[in-house]
Amino acid sequence: MSRSVFITGGNRGIGLAIARAFAAAGDSVAITYRSGEPPVGFLAVKCDITDPEQVEQAYKEIEEKQGPVEVLVANAGVTRDQLLLRMSEEDFSTVIDANLTGTFRVVKRACKGMLRARKGRVVVISSAVALRGETGQANYAASKAGLVGFSRSLARELGSRGITVNVVAPGLTDTAMSGAVAEERRAEMLNQIPLGRIGQPDEIAAAVRFLASDDAAYITGAVLPVDGGAAMGH
Numbered sequence: 001m002s003r004s005v006f007i008t009g010g011n012r013g014i015g016l017a018i019a020r021a022f023a024a025a026g027d028s029v030a031i032t033y034r035s036g037e038p039p040v041g042f043l044a045v046k047c048d049i050t051d052p053e054q055v056e057q058a059y060k061e062i063e064e065k066q067g068p069v070e071v072l073v074a075n076a077g078v079t080r081d082q083l084l085l086r087m088s089e090e091d092f093s094t095v096i097d098a099n100l101t102g103t104f105r106v107v108k109r110a111c112k113g114m115l116r117a118r119k120g121r122v123v124v125i126s127s128a129v130a131l132r133g134e135t136g137q138a139n140y141a142a143s144k145a146g147l148v149g150f151s152r153s154l155a156r157e158l159g160s161r162g163i164t165v166n167v168v169a170p171g172l173t174d175t176a177m178s179g180a181v182a183e184e185r186r187a188e189m190l191n192q193i194p195l196g197r198i199g200q201p202d203e204i205a206a207a208v209r210f211l212a213s214d215d216a217a218y219i220t221g222a223v224l225p226v227d228g229g230a231a232m233g234h
Helices: 013-024 052-066 089-117 128-132 138-161 183-191 201-211
Strands: 004-007 028-033 043-046 071-074 120-125 163-170 223-226
Touching: 004 013, 004 052, 013 028, 013 071, 013 201, 028 052, 043 052, 052 089, 071 089, 089 120, 089 138, 089 163, 120 138, 120 201, 128 138, 128 163, 128 223, 138 163, 163 201, 201 223
Parallel strands: 004 028, 004 071, 028 043, 071 120, 120 163, 163 223
Antiparallel strands: none
16 A cells, blocks of 8 residues: 655655655655755655754645655755864754754654554664764764664654654765765775675665564664664674
C-alpha cells in the first residue's frame, strides 16, 4: 500500500537515495530543497527548516497533494567545520539550529497527524560522528548527538500511539559533502573503517527503508550505525 513519505533534504546525496528507495517501493514521496532545481519524480517543496513558517507551509502543501505524512525521514543538515578555538558563535548556532532545532520542527509537525492516525514512522538521520566525535566538528557532533537523545525521548512518548522513532547513523558516505574532505584526511578516515571502504548512499537508504517498514514494527528508540564499523563500541 502506498504511503505518504516526507524526506527533508531529499534533493541530493543520502536524502535523494532515500527518496528514490521509497519511490521504487511505490510510496508517494515529498522532499524539501533550499536552492537549485529539484530532482524530478517527487513532490518537491522549497523549504528552509530553520524557518517555522516555511515548515508549516511545506506540510500544508504535502497534506493537500499526497495526504498526511505517514513516514518522516529527518535528513536535512549542514556543516560548518572548524577547530573549536577558531569556531565562531555563528558557526556553532547555525549548525545546531539547522540540524537539531530544524529536526525538532519537522518531527513535531509530523507527529500531529501521526497521533490522530495512531500510527507512524519517524527515522532521524544522525551520524557516526555523534557517537565517536571528529576533529573540527564539535558543532556538527553536538547537533547529531542531540538527535539521539531527542529521538529516544520521543520513542518513549509516542510508542503507546503506534509511532516508532529510530535513528540511522551513517559513517563516511560517497556524497558531495564527503568529496569536499581533503584527500589526506579522507585516507585517515578510511583507515579507521574496519570494512576498509566508503559507504554508498543506497546502503543508508536501505537501512532507513527497513526501519520504516512493517518488518521493523517492534523496533523503536534504536540507533542503527551504517558506517562500516567505524564507530563500534561508542
